[in-house]
Amino acid sequence: VTGADADQMAQLDEVKARLRALVAATAGVPAEVIEDGSSFDADLAMDSLTFVSLQVEIEKTFDVDCSLDELRAVEPRFDAVARLVARKLEEEAR
């Protein structure tokens, strides 16, 4: 594991912590039930409006550009969205 890899992992963990709180508040579920493999539709019962709200909250909280189309393009799973947000943060930092 290189230093850069370790930095990336630390950043992904931080993204997950903030995203977990965000998903919990938006979907109205306790943060503890949200796992890496939690599916937004099957496990968290997110309706379409909640999903759009989450997209807006992601943009505001992380200060990144992340359209609904980009969010829909990844698997609707907690870890997949966390990786998308981490990648967006990296792109914005460049």
Next chain:
Amino acid sequence: VPDGGQTSVVPAARDARPAGVRREAFVEPFRDLLAQVEATRQAALYCLFPSIEEHLGDGWVTIGGRRAASLIANDYLGLGGDAGVRAAAAAAIERLGASRCASPLVGGHTPIHAALEDELSAFLEQQATVTFASGYQANVGMISALMRPGDLVVTDLYDHASILDGARLSGAEIRFFDHNDPVHLGRVLRKLDGRRALVVVEGVYSADGDIVRLDEICSVAHGLGALVMVDEAHSLGVLGEGGRGAAERFGLLGEVDLIMGTMSKSLGSVGGFASGDRALIDAIRHGARALIFSAALPPANAAAALASLRALREYPELRTRLWENALWMRDELEARGFDTMGTETPVVPIHVGDPGAALAFATALRDAGVLVCPAIPPMVQASRSRVRMHVTAAHGRDALEHAVEAIAVAGAALGIGRGDEAAGA
């Protein structure tokens, strides 16, 4: 010649269909929705498509043969049942028939439509107006006519479905900004890259009854080169010194680029309209497919809207009464421990927080002689499920008092409002 139903044209055998045709496949996408509908029917909680039998006046209607206080109509100034408005509609039918049975492009337009368009333009201080057969068609028609693939439509998170549908139909990229948040709007518009952009907001948001921050939103959008369209469906006749809507309230009638409105709320009729600069409206008039490929607004509805518009201008006391009723209702509900979700207008929600409980609340109220709108997904997020009421100038105090009492009783029985707090929720 109709034979009074003596000869049936409906095939008797339902299974006599061509081999390989599977109608079930077309119902499949609705499986979850229809299962929910069936479950509410089984639980005797189904309260959608209520069938109103009679308009009694003063906020009362007949449903299921019983008298009920109605808080489900958007008739803010109470003009839908007004004698003068009804007479205007009847006179239009006598003169022009029940419908012109034609698109406005080729025969559906009448002098009544022309007068309505001219008077709306003058009232809203705009150069031109075009009327549509419904508010839904106005939003879909305006946005899909003006915007193209490669453009950007930016909508508030709580914008009405018709705005989103118009944006989808246009093929433009759609971006959402957080509800009533000009700072986030600025972020979304930052990457405009010279593209044409239209920001669409509502004067009053029908979900929570809050008012658009139009001054800040206009400033951000115009500063970044985007046009601003305001849907005044729930604000026309309600906001502003003269009842001209959110644009008047903020002193921006000359600033907003497009005004959309409906005739099915304060104008006591049905239909929609677009107002703005002559060139933009002419483009919409000739390019909006929702206008030219639809039969026109019937003359009676145009006449009713015109009579209502004149009443709106002449009788500001209607608006005074509307606000007295709305504030009374909100204060009475809050005093009884109900969460009215920060409403600032005659749209009065009560937060419930669960779709099933919202349906149960609405059904219990219906059974107690009070009609309210349950708002559940896909209208709102599940966790923001609520019942919603529209208070109007027509409501007599007896109708509102009856409603408040019934809401208190049903709320206590279902653990909504003060009962909810007592339970420690």
